[in-house]
Amino acid sequence: MKAVPSGSIDCEAFDHGLLELRNTPNHTGRSPAQLLYGHPLRTCVPAHPAAYKMEWQPDKEDCDLRATQREQDVASRYNQHARSLPALAVNExxxxxxxxxxxxxxxxxxxxxxxxxxxxxxxxxxxxxxxxxxxxxxxxxxxxxxxxxxxPTTTSPSCGMCDAHDAARLGSGGGARCNLRRC
The missing domain is CATH 2.30.30 (SH3 type barrels.)
Known part of the structure; x- marks a missing residue:
């Protein structure tokens, strides 16, 4: 949206732009206005009156299915590179x-x-x-x-088990650094 040259947002153009933004469908197929009111809002953009009938609106089940599918896709992409940290012991x-x-x-x-x-x-x-x-x-x-x-138990090595600490324990030192980046 473009602001008025004076920078004021108290104008009709800003209100129309905000109305269009609230009426634009998101990734689920429904707009924020449809989520709130159950139907799209009438705007300044020309549309046939039949476009506002309920038979042309997306089904709630389809939109919920798309939202669930997107959440699963996001979770699977995140889990591709995520790793769980090893559990800590009492008195550690x-x-x-x-x-x-x-x-x-x-x-x-x-x-x-x-x-x-x-x-x-x-x-x-x-x-x-x-x-x-x-x-x-x-x-x-x-x-x-x-x-x-x-x-929960994990199979990933703890920081005390990496090669850098084994080298330091054996005295070879050599500036070895922990490959898990935890120390």
Missing amino acids: QVRLQNPRTKRWDQVGTVMAYHEPRQYDVRVPCGRVLRRNRRFLRPDIALGTPQDTPLG
Whole structure:
């Protein structure tokens, strides 16, 4: 939509443009106006009066089927490159990402696991924080206990098992870097 030269949006052209935008069908085959009112709105664009009859409107089932199909396509494209993080064990030392600075500067201990990838972590001050697994990293420097992992089990290697840490443990060092990018 083009604005008025003065930049004001209090004009009839802007209102007509907004009406057309609300009457334009989206990926489901229905427009926001059809979702709200159940039928398209009459606009300034010329249309035959029969075009507004219910027999010419898309079926609700067809639109819902298209929306479901699109959601499945989006999910499958996302899952092609997504990977799940390995589960953390109780009493495992972890680093927490600071939400403000985005740095991994807090240290804590895993206390419990909650179903959708959530962990309770006790920080040194005694406070227990609930954090998503995405914002927790195992702390390799402090060592980790050999407890059973919480939550869903995964077959992906933990950060302590990658080649870079094996080389550092054996003393070859050589500036090896973790290939999982978690440390």
